[in-house]
Amino acid sequence: MKVPDTEENLKKCICMDCPSYNECMKSGMEGLFCARGKTDCDLERRGCICTQCPVSRAYKLFGGYYCVIGTGWDEDFGKAVKALIGTAVIPLKVLGDIAGDWATSVGAAIPQPSKLASTIITARISTLKTITKAIEKEIELLEEHKKKLEAEEEKTKEKVKVE
């Protein structure tokens, strides 16, 4: 979800407490990278605490290190995962591989891959349950239709015998 660049969100940002937040960022009073994009400062990745941030929870962000990678990928990744989850024909294994490749390509940007995997699996279970219900309903309707057809066939045979 896109994070609005507001004073309220900036106040909630906890980047200043992060081990990767350095003097350069401090002197520029930088923060709220998930809304404002990456920093121009050179920095060493010493960990990211975005997942503990109320802004991350409020806007259902996937990852972190927004000071390094900017904002775009999180939204794109979220959309892609939702699209894949909604695609009934993609088996879970394939979905996992795609998500895995994606995660690898953004490197350390995803501090909690297990949380992401668990979200994907939960959503996938829900999708499969919906599909299962739809299949069961279709089987029920087809069986009813088959019975009607067989009954009509029997009637036609009896009619022919009488004639």
Ligand code: SF4
């Ligand atoms: S998610 Fe990260 S970048 Fe965004 S406000 Fe929180 S700590 Fe700052």
Ligand code: SF4
């Ligand atoms: S975006 Fe993440 S890594 Fe960067 S300063 Fe904020 S909490 Fe630290």
